[in-house]
Amino acid sequence: MKNRTIIFVLAWLLLSLTNWTAAQTQTNLPAEKISKIETAITSFMARQNIPGVSIAIVEDNQIRFGRGYGMADVENFVPAKASTVYRIASVSKSLTAVAALHLAEKGRLDLDAPVQKYVPGFPTKNFPITTRQLLAHLSGIRHYKRGEGERTNRYENLTESFSIFKDDLLR
Numbered sequence: 001m002k003n004r005t006i007i008f009v010l011a012w013l014l015l016s017l018t019n020w021t022a023a024q025t026q027t028n029l030p031a032e033k034i035s036k037i038e039t040a041i042t043s044f045m046a047r048q049n050i051p052g053v054s055i056a057i058v059e060d061n062q063i064r065f066g067r068g069y070g071m072a073d074v075e076n077f078v079p080a081k082a083s084t085v086y087r088i089a090s091v092s093k094s095l096t097a098v099a100a101l102h103l104a105e106k107g108r109l110d111l112d113a114p115v116q117k118y119v120p121g122f123p124t125k126n127f128p129i130t131t132r133q134l135l136a137h138l139s140g141i142r143h144y145k146r147g148e149g150e151r152t153n154r155y156e157n158l159t160e161s162f163s164i165f166k167d168d169l170l171r
Contacts, residue, residue: 121159140170
């Protein structure tokens with residue numbers, strides 16, 4: 001069950017990280033494969049009570065199938081599309097932690113080095129902040145204030161994204 005959820009999340013990430021702006025449905029798959037895919041997806045959604053999902057199947061760096069199912073916004077009756085962008089909130093924390101630990105395991109990330117080693121634009125604070133502290137929520141950086149977590153800002157670069165808290169003191 002967890003593997004299927006991960007597949008859906010990865011499909012969403014693929015769709016959101018590419019600038020794919022195709023229509024609701026794109027397919028280069030035979031009808032019998034599409035039928036099996038749709039049966040599996042709708043069955044999974046029903047069993048898990050999932051209101052909406054967007055998926056993509058990629059082969060040889062080409063999107064072979066993409067489609068939205070159900071509702072992206074139940075309250076406002078907005079249907080899911082292949083290109084729907086979902087707010088994943090804290091789901092990305094575990095994905096980021098796994099990626100960081102893989103890098104550390106391979107010797108490509110020092111969890112105890114100041115974060116500026118990897119992100120030079122990260123604001124300097126009165127105490128050094130490490131990747132380990134960031135991953136464990138022990139860095140002293142505050143949580144979002146009211147209204148900040150719901151923003152849909154698109155930042156041009158990583159340094160610009162720090163503007164929310166760059167002038168804050170550590171807690």
